[in-house]
Amino acid sequence: MPASSARAPRRRSLRWIETRAALLFISPWIVGFVIFTAWPVINSAYLSLTDYDVINDPSFVGLDNYVALFEDPKVGLALRNTFVYTVMSVPTQLVVSLALALLLNSATRATGFFRTAFFLPKMTPPVAIGMLLLMLFNGQSGLVNGFLGIFGIDGPAWTTDPAWVKPGLVLMSLWTVGASVVIILAALRGVPQELYDAALVDGAGWWRRTLRITVPMISPTLFFLFIVDSINALQSFTEAYTAFFGAGNTTYSNDAALFYVIYLFRQAFEFLHMGYASALAWVLFLVIMAVTAVQILVTRRFVHYEGRNS
Amino acid sequence: MKRLRRILTWAALSAIAVAFLYPFVWLVSASFKPRGEVFDHRILPETFTFDNYLQIWREAPLALWMANTLLVTVLAAVTVTITSAMVAWGFAYFRFPGRNLLFGVVLATMMLPGAVTMIPVYLIWNSLGMVGTLTPLWAQNLFGSAFYIFLLRQFFLTLPREPFEAARVDGAGNWTIFTRIALPLCRPAVVVTLLFEFQAAWTDLMRPLIYLRDSSTFTVPRGLKALLDQFGFGGQWHWEILMTASVITTIPMIVLFFLGQKHFLRGIATTGGR
Numbered sequence: 082m083p084a085s086s087a088r089a090p091r092r093r094s095l096r097w098i099e100t101r102a103a104l105l106f107i108s109p110w111i112v113g114f115v116i117f118t119a120w121p122v123i124n125s126a127y128l129s130l131t132d133y134d135v136i137n138d139p140s141f142v143g144l145d146n147y148v149a150l151f152e153d154p155k156v157g158l159a160l161r162n163t164f165v166y167t168v169m170s171v172p173t174q175l176v177v178s179l180a181l182a183l184l185l186n187s188a189t190r191a192t193g194f195f196r197t198a199f200f201l202p203k204m205t206p207p208v209a210i211g212m213l214l215l216m217l218f219n220g221q222s223g224l225v226n227g228f229l230g231i232f233g234i235d236g237p238a239w240t241t242d243p244a245w246v247k248p249g250l251v252l253m254s255l256w257t258v259g260a261s262v263v264i265i266l267a268a269l270r271g272v273p274q275e276l277y278d279a280a281l282v283d284g285a286g287w288w289r290r291t292l293r294i295t296v297p298m299i300s301p302t303l304f305f306l307f308i309v310d311s312i313n314a315l316q317s318f319t320e321a322y323t324a325f326f327g328a329g330n331t332t333y334s335n336d337a338a339l340f341y342v343i344y345l346f347r348q349a350f351e352f353l354h355m356g357y358a359s360a361l362a363w364v365l366f367l368v369i370m371a372v373t374a375v376q377i378l379v380t381r382r383f384v385h386y387e388g389r390n391s
Numbered sequence: 392m393k394r395l396r397r398i399l400t401w402a403a404l405s406a407i408a409v410a411f412l413y414p415f416v417w418l419v420s421a422s423f424k425p426r427g428e429v430f431d432h433r434i435l436p437e438t439f440t441f442d443n444y445l446q447i448w449r450e451a452p453l454a455l456w457m458a459n460t461l462l463v464t465v466l467a468a469v470t471v472t473i474t475s476a477m478v479a480w481g482f483a484y485f486r487f488p489g490r491n492l493l494f495g496v497v498l499a500t501m502m503l504p505g506a507v508t509m510i511p512v513y514l515i516w517n518s519l520g521m522v523g524t525l526t527p528l529w530a531q532n533l534f535g536s537a538f539y540i541f542l543l544r545q546f547f548l549t550l551p552r553e554p555f556e557a558a559r560v561d562g563a564g565n566w567t568i569f570t571r572i573a574l575p576l577c578r579p580a581v582v583v584t585l586l587f588e589f590q591a592a593w594t595d596l597m598r599p600l601i602y603l604r605d606s607s608t609f610t611v612p613r614g615l616k617a618l619l620d621q622f623g624f625g626g627q628w629h630w631e632i633l634m635t636a637s638v639i640t641t642i643p644m645i646v647l648f649f650l651g652q653k654h655f656l657r658g659i660a661t662t663g664g665r
Contacts (some may be wrong), residue, residue: 099485104479109474110497113534115600116499120509128510135517157499179409188400198408199451200656201415203646206594208612209637212619213414216421216630222430224417250404256411260659328620350601355510360507369504382428 106337112182146360156361157334159344160368164249164390166340167314170251174310175303178261183291186269196266200223200259210253211323215240218249225252240324243337250338261306268302269295297385304384309375315369318342341365398565429630443635451614452607452630453639457505460610461648463528468594470543471532471539472584476577479543480569484555494544507598513601527602528590528610539584542662546580547573565631583658586651590644611640 104111130147149158158173174236191357205213217224220238229236272295280290296303317340325338326347345365351357408648421429422443424436431437447453482494516527550573558568574581599613609617623627648655 100487103481103485103487104476104563106485106569107493108541109533110478110535113531114496114500117512117531117534118503118508119655120501120538121515123507124511124514135514140527173504184400184404184407188404189397190401195404195408196656197652198411200503201645202411204590204648206596206612206615206643208594208615212615213418214635217414217417217635219430224414224432227432229549255627256414259411263656263659296492297591312504314508322617323596323616327616327624342506346597346600350513355514356614361508362504365506366504370426374632 125178125362129363130357131356133355134353135355136353142356146357147364149313149357150360150364155197155339155344156364159341160340162337163315163317163341166247166250166317167311169247170254171307171310171314174255174258174261175307177255178258178265178306179296179303181262182260182269183295184267185266194262197289199262202256203259205257207319208323209321210257214249214320214324216255218253243335246337248337253320261310264306265299265302268299272298284369300384301386304380307380308373311371311372315365315372316342319347322346341368377391394558395604406459410523418634418641419638421631423640424631426629429634431597447618447635447639449634450652451618451636452609453614454610455607456611456614459525459608460612463525463610464589464592467529468585468588470529471536471629472581474533474535475539476543476574476581477569478571479540479547482540483544483545483547484573486493489647497540501541509601516602522602523604524602525607525608525610528595529596532588533628536588539588541659542579550576579654579657582651582654583662586654587645587658589647593644 124141128139130141130143132142132145135138160365184194187193187197218226218239220226220236220241223236223239225239226236239245276294276298278288280294285293321338321340322343325335325344341361342365343357345361348354348361416434417432420434420436423432423441425438425440425442428437469590473574475538478497480492482497512527513522516522521527554570554572554576558572561589563571568617584603593610594612595610596612596616599610603609603613606617619633622632
């Protein structure tokens with residue numbers, strides 16, 4: 082529509098009125114973004130180049146923190162622990178939650194009850210999960226080893242044997258797959274019934290239908306969970322910190338549970354190495370970005386988006 | 392054959408449900424057992440006792456921890472819901488230059504690991520003299536939160552524009568349109584936001600660990616960790632006390648779930664959770 086010269090200024094002012102109204106609504110986020118995101122990001126980058134203990138002023142040390150970080154054996158240990166945990170827990174969680182969702186989807190009765198039962202553990206505060214881990218996986222008298230004992234299996238010392246600490250954490254994490262089950266279940270309900278009807282006509286069995294129809298159709302959801310779960314696993318903190326670290330825990334310091342964020346947290350708030358911890362945070366950021374990028378590149382071609390060609 | 396499969400499915404689901412629920416049963420049962428019987432794996436305690444609850448009440452300022460947590464949780468949930476809804480409405484309803492770019496920044500902040508901003512944000516609260524108080528645990532929510540802004544904006548975008556334009560013709564201002572029409576229409580998403588943040592604030596351990604020093608300011612999860620350090624690592628492993636404390640920390644969340652079950656499950660199914 083060609084604007085007449087008389088109307089142009091009025092339209093511009095109307096547009097400004099709308100912009101001003103929008104900015105008023107958005108203003109809380111803008112203020113918060115500047116104070117609690119933009120400034121901290123800049124300050125964190127600066128602090129990572131300094132020695133800073135909160136009490137004395139930061140002193141500039143250049144890239145010393147980053148150099149020290151590469152030579153710190155604890156950083157290597159923490160990275161290894163975190164990767165091992167992520168590689169063990171994320172695929173296991175994904176497979177278990179897919180299996181549970183498929184099972185739930187094929188049930189006809191009491192599905193509401195089962196869904197609630199699977200989801201409820203997700204409501205448990207992570208600090209209580211950390212504590213439950215110590216009790217359920219207690220080597221001598223825990224519930225898990227008691228259960229294994231029924232079958233004559235002598236369970237390991239999950240919470241004290243370094244080789245079994247991470248498997249214990251992985252098993253414990255399976256207790257809270259409920260949210261993933263709910264998400265996958267919603268995706269399963271969205272798969273068109275015609276596809277199954279057609280497959281049935283062709284005589285495809287349950288396995289074939291699941292592998293050829295269900296999994297491709299919900300692959301965007303599985304892909305999403307894979308990425309998000311990995312990002313979360315790389316930042317695991319509360320359960321392992323509760324169970325294996327903290328005040329009074331001098332005899333119990335457990336290298337096998339030292340995750341990256343736990344090490345970062347201790348450097349920052351227990352030893353007040355704020356500069357070093359900031360450098361650790363930036364390395365974590367880069368690691369997460371790199372892992373996510375690789376995951377997207379490698380798995381993207383297995384993801385099927387309905388209505389698109391590639 | 393079909394019948395057999397149905398029975399097998401049902402049996403498998405039941406077995407798994409027992410496995411998922413049994414830790415709760417075991418925990419609650421253990422909290423009523425005397426010290427020597429905690430690990431006897433009986434479903435019903437052989438000797439039934441309230442002593443653990445009485446002892447934890449004597450040893451820890453539990454009522455105070457509950458009050459602290461409730462205060463933080465309510466403030467966190469209410470403020471984040473109001474401001475996130477405002478911001479979401481700003482992005483969903485109005486058209487202005489740079490809107491998509493700015494919203495892209497909102498989404499980008501979700502990608503930033505908390506560890507990067509954790510230290511500078513601590514320094515801000517430290518320079519304000521607020522370390523040791525409950526304020527840093529919720530006050531950031533006054534500025535909205537990217538995840539909820541995203542969630543609420545998605546919901547606002549599904550609303551038809553006609554009711555708003557009609558109200559505007561009738562002379563309603565922007566604020567009236569937002570509070571009287573948009574928010575009520577958006578109730579399901581508002582409830583999901585309240586519930587999610589209530590859970591997040593109640594269960595958080597990292598921030599209380601960073602900001603709280605004195606036992607009288609502790610939240611329940613921070614208190615639970617302190618009890619573990621005191622009765623576990625630092626003492627004689629009083630499992631019965633720790634189990635009782637775990638029960639007390641978890642029960643409010645179970646209650647919350649049953650109060651908002653429908654909203655919780657729908658919220659997680661539609662947003663992909665957190």
